[in-house]
Amino acid sequence: MAKQIKDENGNTYVQKKPFYKKIWFWVLAIIVVIIIGGSLGGSEDKAEKSDSTSKKASSSDIDNKTFNVGDTIEYKGVEFKVNSFEFKPDDPEYSALKDGNQYAIANITITNKSKDTISYNQLDFKLDNAGNLTDFIEVRADSNNNLNSGDLKPGASVTGDLTGQAKPSDKLKLNYTGNMFESKESFSVNLNK
Structure with a gap:
């Protein structure tokens, strides 16, 4: 509300607030700061993405891309690396696999490079056999290195086996499609060529 002032002659004047004390000025100032801050943050992301190499891909580069065993894939601040892949035959005494199938074993390392604790789960990964997607849920009697599920604090990593079944000729x-609560971004790794 404007303040009324009377001078010595009896004239009444209205004293207005300076523009910097009005609410519209501060709302506009906050909007400008947010816009400037957003554009500065966007340029940092672009600089970070340009540092990726052909062996290391950033989150925006990986959607629906295919990598190879040994490549490091960075996705949303997490590094994935398939260290090795092999087939192992089933124990003939306790055969649990379909005829002609062997265990398909991918050894993977997950490293949390973000500032937040992240969750991992073997069900975030699928074995793709010519479009037939199956879970890595096979259990081998000779293994105690299966990747299960858990949480990784910043800087921590976990290594374990994902085990499915397939024919060695496949x-x-x-x-990787992430968990069911994330967007459908994905990447693939050729296990055998």
């Missing part, structure tokens, strides 16, 4: 991929 061309296989490991597919």
Whole structure:
């Protein structure tokens, strides 16, 4: 509300607030600061993405891309690396696999490079056999290195085996689609060529 002032002659004047004390000025100032801050943050992301190499891909580069065993894939601040892949025959005494199938074993390392604790789960990965996607849920009697599920604090990593089943002649991929609560971005790793 404007303040009324009377001078010595009896004239009444209205004293207005300076513009910097009005609410519209501060709302506009906050909007400008947010816009400037957003554009500065966007340029940092672009600089970070340009540092990626052909062996290391950033989150925006990986959607629906295929990598190879040994490549490091960075996705949303997390690094994934399929260290090795092999087939192992089933124990003939306790055969649990379909006829002609062997265990398809991908050894993977997950490293949390973000500032937040992240969750991992073997069900975030699928074994892709010519479009037939199955879970890595096979259990081998000779293994105690299965990747299960858990949480990784910043800087922590976990290494474990993802085990499925397939024929050694099949061309296989490991597919990562994240958990069911995330967007459908994904990447694949050729397991055998």
